[in-house]
Amino acid sequence: xxxxxxxxxxxxxxxxxxxxxxxxxxxxxxxxxxxxxxxxxxxxxxxxxxxxxxxxxxxxxxxxxxxxxxxxxxxxxxxxxxxxxxxxxxxxxxxxxxxxxxxxxxxxxxxxxxxxxxxxxxxxxxxxxxxxxxxxxxxxxxxxxxxxxxxxxxxxxxxxxxxx
Numbered sequence: 001x002x003x004x005x006x007x008x009x010x011x012x013x014x015x016x017x018x019x020x021x022x023x024x025x026x027x028x029x030x031x032x033x034x035x036x037x038x039x040x041x042x043x044x045x046x047x048x049x050x051x052x053x054x055x056x057x058x059x060x061x062x063x064x065x066x067x068x069x070x071x072x073x074x075x076x077x078x079x080x081x082x083x084x085x086x087x088x089x090x091x092x093x094x095x096x097x098x099x100x101x102x103x104x105x106x107x108x109x110x111x112x113x114x115x116x117x118x119x120x121x122x123x124x125x126x127x128x129x130x131x132x133x134x135x136x137x138x139x140x141x142x143x144x145x146x147x148x149x150x151x152x153x154x155x156x157x158x159x160x161x162x163x164x
Contacts, residue, residue: 054136061133064109069094070102074125077112082124135159 065071069092076091077083083091089099103123106112110129115122138146138157146157 054139058133058136061109061111064105064111067102069098070106073099073102073106073123074111077123077125082115082122085121085123088123131159 065074072092073088076088085096085099085103088103089096092099103112103114103121107114107123111126112123113126115124134157148155
């Protein structure tokens with residue numbers, strides 16, 4: 001293989017990069033999850049392993065929440081103790097079968113629960129399920145660092161028992 005002047009083959013760059021990485025202290029790991037050296041190599045901090053089942057559960061939930069209608073349903077349910085299906089249809093300006101389909105998906109995921117009164121179904125939010133999800137998201141994060149930054153916003157997490 002012929003290389004131009006100053007060109008270093010990929011394997012050689014990788015070998016040099018692995019030699020230029022140093023072991024980071026715990027404090028450096030916390031501050032710099034990825035540190036770059038010489039613009040070529042990246043040393044990745046050692047993070048706790050996240051079980052595959054937890055990741056798959058979270059992916060399912062986040063896929064559910066990524067739908068605008070389902071997210072709106074959850075937001076409306078946070079503002080009231082419970083809502084009738086017909087009320088949700090009126091608020092969302094969607095048909096009853098469409099709203100019922102979204103409600104069924106949320107119910108199967110155990111994010112909401114239904115109560116039947118005669119022919120009518122009422123739905124309410126299950127806050128403990130969201131508590132479980134937050135516990136999963138922040139499980140591997142030390143207590144004093146339970147924050148996620150999104151540009152100008154910070155999501156912080158502290159279970160109620162820690163606040164008391």
